[in-house]
Amino acid sequence: MKGSRRVIKYIAEGLFTLSGGITSFAILLIVIFLFKEGAGLFSSPTVERGYALCVHASNPTRVLDAREIKRAFDGEASAWQEIGTGEMTGEIALLRLEDLDALYPGEMDEAGEAARRRVEEAIGDRPGVIAFLPEEYLPESEEVARRLETGNVTGVEFFAGGEWQPTVAPAARLGVLPLLLGTVWVGFFAIILALVPGLGVAIYLSELAGARARAWLKPTIELLAGIPSVVYGFFGLVVLVPFIQGMFDLPVGESALAGSVVLAIMALPTIITIAEDAMRGTPRALREASLALGATHWQTIYRVVIPHSSSGITAAAVLGIGRAVGETMAVLMVTGNAAVIPHSLFEPVRTIPATIAAELGEAPVGGTHYQALFLLGCILFAITMAINLSAEFIAARGQKGGGA
């Protein structure tokens, strides 16, 4: 009997150890996968894979970066002096596959020898040409048409770029700033909006509410944390967005403000629960000491209870921010999702999680856009991890107590 019990014990211990190990390993693998896919962005070409940019062989320009390519193809730059190194002058002539199709109807349908000759012909006729074509349409010799070097996506372009246009051809604009700032903007105002009522409710629950009110309210508030975010988003879309639109007389109600309000509501349960726990953790001896000195209930709350629980309150706020920054669905539904650097609360913004959710489905696997979205995921991961670590740090520092 004893022997078999020992065997069972060993098996059980082994299983628990194994499952713990596998889980930890799986989480580690996921993080590694995330960063591996994200890091791939910096070895991706600026111009979409399978396509190339060509210029006339007489054109001395060798390299163009993504911003210059975009300016040329958007018509912002019409002369070669405005882009590149300045060696080339004259007007820019754009040439896309559809332009060739219009020039030589029917001949460009498949990428054969005939099509390639037509391409050579078209480029040869236009000294100021910049052509954006699939690689198989390019002439093999570089006598007439020469491929431009476009390089890879750079870190500066990604982290300091102010435009997020991942699907424009020929060169996607992958600047993360609008999304990062959108996230911070929405999250920051969410926490400002949530903190005052959150702390108010926490003080009420911890210090003022009777036993019966507490017994009802606390579970109700905790229940709010369990409502799926899409429901909050739906509420925001149907109620909040029209309300904001009417109240501030905006062209559209989908705005940073709507996102902030929805996030604030979602962050409230976290803030209330953690702050209230911290306040109730104030030792009875300290409250009694304060009251026994003739302090009123309010004086005791703001001179003893709040300072004593300040680290818990800070942790509550920080975790609330963490929730707000990582939240996807509700924000996606109410912020309008315009990837521009926010200037006011009343403009549409787009956050990092909303971008990932909205775009990952249409980004070709392994492509530049796909990798950029993964890198966004890495950024989000880093932000939320930093937030959670600082919350832990603040809470741990508070537990040591003491200090003047």
Add this chain to the structure above:
Amino acid sequence: MIETKHVDFYYSSFHALKNISMRMEARTVTALIGPSGCGKSTFLRLFNRMNDLIDDTRVSGECLIDGEDIYHKSVAVDELRKRVGMVFQKPNPFPKSIFENVAYGLRVNDIRDKSFIAYRVEASLRAAALWDEVKDKLRESAFALSGGQQQRLCIARALAVSPSVLLMDEPASALDPISTSKIEELIADLKKEYTIVIVTHNMQQAARVSDHTGFFMMGELVEFGETARIFSCPEREQTRNYVNGRFG
């Protein structure tokens, strides 16, 4: 002077104090002794209405401090507590500096005059026989002090608001013998200015520090009189057994 007349006290349905009538003269030390759960702490906490903090309690009878019924509707509890200071069983300094601990009672009294606060802090720390030990580290955390020093800090904190009554709930029970004797010396000193009521489990301590002693049992005041008499020739059998250490 503190006086109670036929005081009864209930924790919901539990009858914790039964018909207590007692008179404590100004500038004397009254010790309350008795076995655990006899109601002596409850009785002590009547005088600064700390029992009000507990839900579902009830008090009847009269409880007078300097002739005023402290349970009358017109009494502001926070004002009462400024006149009736309290020292707790375990030292409970605030997580603030030594200076701020003592200044706390003044600050909640809306006293902003810095020189007056500094003066009261020093005077209170001197009265609590702590000044010489802490005068060079007033800005340091109160938690840096030893247990005995913390308790004297709590006494100084109570003295800073100039109460007339000082309630002490087993003030030395968490301290070592040397700290205890310091507290006892302090009590002898403080009685010149304050009316002191002290709850203690330590019979010798009651005999050493008090002028009068009240013996409580099962919520009743069994015997009350001069300390010397209570300990040498108590009138009641129960008192004699308790002070001689036969139970409790």
